[in-house]
Amino acid sequence: KQEVTQIPAALSVPEGENLVLNCSFTDSAIYNLQWFRQDPGKGLTSLLLIQSSQREQTSGRLNASLDKSSGRSTLYIAASQPGDSATYLCAGAPGGATNKLIFGTGTLLAVQP
Amino acid sequence: DGGITQSPKYLFRKEGQNVTLSCEQNLNHDAMYWYRQDPGQGLRLIYYSQIVNDFQKGDIAEGYSVSREKKESFPLTVTSAQKNPTAFYLCASSRYNSPLHFGNGTRLTVT
Numbered sequence: 678k679q680e681v682t683q684i685p686a687a688l689s690v691p692e693g694e695n696l697v698l699n700c701s702f703t704d705s706a707i708y709n710l711q712w713f714r715q716d717p718g719k720g721l722t723s724l725l726l727i728q729s730s731q732r733e734q735t736s737g738r739l740n741a742s743l744d745k746s747s748g749r750s751t752l753y754i755a756a757s758q759p760g761d762s763a764t765y766l767c768a769g770a771p772g773g774a775t776n777k778l779i780f781g782t783g784t785l786l787a788v789q790p
Numbered sequence: 791d792g793g794i795t796q797s798p799k800y801l802f803r804k805e806g807q808n809v810t811l812s813c814e815q816n817l818n819h820d821a822m823y824w825y826r827q828d829p830g831q832g833l834r835l836i837y838y839s840q841i842v843n844d845f846q847k848g849d850i851a852e853g854y855s856v857s858r859e860k861k862e863s864f865p866l867t868v869t870s871a872q873k874n875p876t877a878f879y880l881c882a883s884s885r886y887n888s889p890l891h892f893g894n895g896t897r898l899t900v901t
Contacts, residue, residue: 681832711889720794720880720892721833728887766832776821776840777848778890780832 679704679771681781689787690757698752698784700767705748707769711778712741712752715764724765725752757788792817796881796893803875803900811866811896813881822864823882823890826850833880839864868898875900 684699700712708729713721725734725741727750733742738755750767764785768778794815803809815822821840825833835848839858853872858864864883868875878897882890 709887713890713892718895718897720796720894721882721890723889723891726889768833776823776838776846777835778833780825780834782830782832 679779681767681769681779683765683767683781683784685784686782687785687787689789691789692757692759694757694788695753695755696757696786698754698765698767698786700750700752700781702748702769702771702779704771705745706772707743707745707748707750708772709778710741710743710750710767710769712739712750713766713768715766715783721766754786757786759788759790762786762788794881794883794891794893796879796896798896799894801896801898803898805900806870807900808867808869809875809898809900811868811879811881811898813864813866813893814862815864815881815883815891815893816862817883817891818861819883819885819891820861821884821886822858823884824848824854824856824864824866825880825882827878827880827895836866836879868900 680703710727712724740753743750764783766783768780823838824836837856839845855867881893
């Protein structure tokens with residue numbers, strides 16, 4: 678059964694620091710790897726989607742990459758800001774079931790001003 | 791503005807009662823999903839629908855039911871058969887191979 682691990686579970690950094698969040702899947706056959714942000718009591722906001730034919734995606738200060746051989750993804754946040762404080766979740770579709778995303782438990786990020 | 795609307799934001803019910811959570815989208819997305827989120831756990835898929843009048847069970851469908859009579863709407867009923875219904879419920883929609891868009895969730899408390 679596909680499982681997703683996110684490391685670290687929580688992270689506190691000073692403003693301006695660059696940081697990396699990690700996500701790993703027990704089965705490396707992952708499709709449509711997505712990173713989301715969740716603010717307390719809210720729904721999820723999609724940040725980046727890495728489709729099957731891609732290895733990374735960038736949006737502003739965010740960069741996500743996927744190593745398909747190991748089933749690991751990283752989310753890089755440059756020059757962190759207090760507004761980046763949130764829970765970050767990764768999700769992927771195992772095998773060909775592209776509609777059935779499996780989610781990690783998230784990394785709670787706090788950026789201190 | 792396009793988006794997904796979930797209502798109500800908070801819902802309280804007595805044990806043994808069925809309750810229906812609303813999810814409406816105006817994004818013209820074909821696929822819609824229901825997830826459940828519990829503290830310390832990732833989101834778990836309850837049901838999903840790829841087209842009107844068709845839906846599939848997710849990983850934790852027991853005790854839940856859905857309908858998809860219109861493209862815009864995908865209501866979820868939490869029945870009395872669901873043993874632990876208290877949770878945060880999230881609805882999402884997407885086009886094929888595109889990012890999921892989520893609503894702001896309904897927090898259901900059953901006592």
